[in-house]
Amino acid sequence: MRSFTAMVGALVLAAAAFADxxxxxxxxxxxxxxxxxxxxxxxxxxxPSGAPQFVHYQTLYLGLTDRVELDFHRADVNRDAESVVTVLSLKLAAEGPQTPDVVVGVRNIFGEPTTLHPDFRSRTKRTSVYASAAKTYFLREGVQGPPLARVHLGVGTEDWTLLNEKRHEGPFGGVQMLIVPTVGAVVQWDGQDWITALTYMPPRSGITIKGGTYGDHRWYGVALRKQL
Structure with missing residues (x-):
């Protein structure tokens, strides 16, 4: 039990790296x-020329309880629509020494269309559901801290809310790593694209600076996490 308590403490310290x-x-x-x-x-x-060239994307995640989270994803797509997708998720099981975190969720609860394109507009309004599990592994024997890896595996129904492409249908997953307390790395497959990232967390700031690749595209971001 002491070992698992230490692991939980390490995960709390690494929370910024394991944000979304x-x-x-x-x-x-x-x-x-x-x-x-x-x-x-x-x-x-x-x-291609004439297609959207960039997306401004903002997210707000709210921990309503230790098991219920409400998220808002706002996207402003160049030469296309501005939209807000609402996500509700429920933690069914918390990670233990031998068992993973398990979460189920619903994306685009209110059926928000995310494109003006007539061929895809109705598809982007669809609500999708998913189930996801994650388990944390420490990579140095006897050390309850970095380097560590968090392995994700999920399954879901089709989601068309970003770039008019189908994601999350069937299996998806990836690995998040905390290399040292301030630096992390990510490799994920969302059912459509391979996604990579490097993250940097200035000490004691609650801030994560991140960026990487998303299929053929590139992305950059900054996040702030706080306890109210």
Whole structure:
């Protein structure tokens, strides 16, 4: 029990690294009660001339209880629509020494259309559901802290809310790593694209600076997490 308590303490210290670094893929990372995470992203799109060239994306995550989280994802797509997608998630099981965190969720609860394109507008209004599990592994024997890895595996129904592309249908997942207390790395597959990231967390700031690749595109972001 002492070992697991130490592990929980290490995870609390690493919470910023295990925030939702990539907003397009659901994970079992869940805020605690009264925790707030706010973030802003810029997606630099590699698209044909005439298509959207960038996306301004903001997120607000609210820990309503230790098991219930409410999220808002606002996207302002160049040459396309501005929208807000609402996500509600519920933690079914907390991580233990041998068991993972397990979370279920619903994306786009209110059926918000996220594009003006007539061929895709009705698809983007669809509500999707998912289940995701995550387990943390320490990579140095006997050391309850970095370097560590958090392995994600999820399954869901189709989600068309970003760039008119189908994501999260069937299996998806990835790995988040905390290399040292201030630096992390991410590799994920969301069912459509491979996603990578590097993260940096200035000590005792609650801030995470991050960026990486998203399929053929690049993205950059900054997040702030606080306990109310």
């Amino acid at each position: 670094d990539i907003v397009t893929m659901p994970t079992a990372n869940q805020l605690k009660a009264r925790e707030v995470d706010v973030a802003a992203y810029y997606l630099d799109l590699k698209m």
